[in-house]
Amino acid sequence: MHPQGATGPFVAAIDIGGTKIAGALVDAEGRLSARALRPTPAGEDDETVLRAVLDVVGELRAAPGWAAVAAVGIGSAGPVDAAHGTVSPVNVPGWRDFPLVARVTEAVDGLPVVLTGDGVAMTAAEHWQGAARGYDNALCMVVSTGVGGGLVLGGALLPGPTGNAGHIGHISVDLDGDLCPCGSRGCVERIASGPNIARRALDGGWVPPVGTAPTAAAVAEAARAGDAVALASFDRAAQALAAGIAATATLVEIHVAVIGGGVAGAGPILFDPLREHLTRYATLSFAAGVEVVPAKLGTDAGLVGAAAAAAQALRLSAFTPA
Template sequence: MHTDLVAALDIGGTKIAGALVDGHGRIHVRAQRPTPAQEDGESVMRAVTAVLGELAGSPLWGRADSIGIGSAGPVDASAGTVSPVNVPGWRGFPLVERVREATGGLPVELIGDGVAITAAEHWQGAARGHDNALCMVVSTGVGGGLVLGGRLHPGPTGNAGHIGHISVDLDGDPCPCGSRGCVERIASGPNIARRALDEGWLPGPDGDMSAAAVAEAARAGDPVAVASFERAAQALAAGIAATATLVEIDIAVIGGGVGKAGDVLFTPLHKSLADYATLSFVQRLTVVPAQMGTDAGLVGAAAAALARKQDATGAGV
């Protein structure tokens, strides 16, 4: 890839991170601000502008010729707008236009955060070398993205691969999205913890009621904690198998906090996958942990900006 730089923004409900990234995925300059998620839309935009301003203060800024943004969603790349569930002040907020204005007219590429992490894992991480992959983030929510035919497949609005809202339980619990029995309603961290508590799991003396605490209890053999992770693994397996059956992916990468649970999640996940991924063309599907860590959103946003630039110039990677 080119040696010039791109700017990248990773926008979530907790923090807004920015970086200048080169064509090898290396981060040269960083900036970050907390997201004022409960304030009005202009306050959130001021935090974005502050991050961009800090990056622009670097002597390297002049080498950045485009910007990639990975944002909590839903996003609408076709309209250039974002409506992050966890940032109520932004509903149909014209982020692409505002970032373009703030940077003197640089071209902007917008994708959802699940798609950004997918781009990073495909470029530098666990899905490297795979032409057809699903990458998932399993944490407070469940997001994802697809690589098909060797290229990122964000879809027209930038949300393709949003596996968290595939229904895997026809008569399941209502999901806040309006559907029922969604993967997210069963497999997200808060839902793993909620189910364990409902079934009688008791937190330790520290009072930690998170999915990480449930994972620790499961490792120690607590049957209720084990069962909650098995149920999450089953939901993930059904969603992954459905995706593989539709579009023939051969690897699924799982990141996010719940993905860090290790064998407590992956052992029942491999077992459940064998129950759901049964057709000949999906039997070689593998599921692996993500490798990119906390910089995945920034590196993936940069990858999207670089890909757009190559498409525009006809240059190869």
């Protein structure tokens, strides 16, 4: 938290996912204050989802530091269209080409609002303050309710024309695999996201302990205890992630892959098989040897990154990586 007398400048950051909508004021050193949080009403209509976002914005506007806010940065589950300010998150079906930037701009009295995909936002955060700091070429990934990603190439964040560059979650790694909500088949997300890790374990006969929800975290706990079905589900997720990372390394020559999001909390249960599978997929000399490391910023990465991406787009130099 900031000292009471902190004066900014701040970027008001909003992180929109399939499970929660978070907000905070972020300063030029990546510190957060005035946090706000709402569950994402993902199954509701467009205006209901927007209302949750505006509730978060309202809490931030009531914070003492709001007068020093220079911009609003939004990191959203994708796909997004930063060029047009619209969002169509796969996990929020009520939003399709929803004009989020325009609606939030109305709520913040015309402050500049910058939209980016959540994977790009997490990448901006990890490059600025986290595990990708000091690397000129990196892939950063969010593995959670969905799977997103972003790229740093040549030392700079590469959001792409619409803010979706590096969206590794919808690379197909199983050509005849299960249908993904995005419309394709065998996507990394359809195999490696938290809900799909849990779904596959349940399909394989895993039974969560009484009173425990069937989540990826519960599957990870079972895997640590040696449950073969749970271990197999994480191994399959790791294989899909490794194939996606190898494809990215082959295409653009990255040196590090940073993995964040709730599923990364499984630790060695995910990272050990991921690194093992990666040695089998990334075999060319320029793609081999990619480091795979956990993200450093945890659940704050989306907020820190939304601020960093907005600051970069608006050339607020204090927020750029050292």
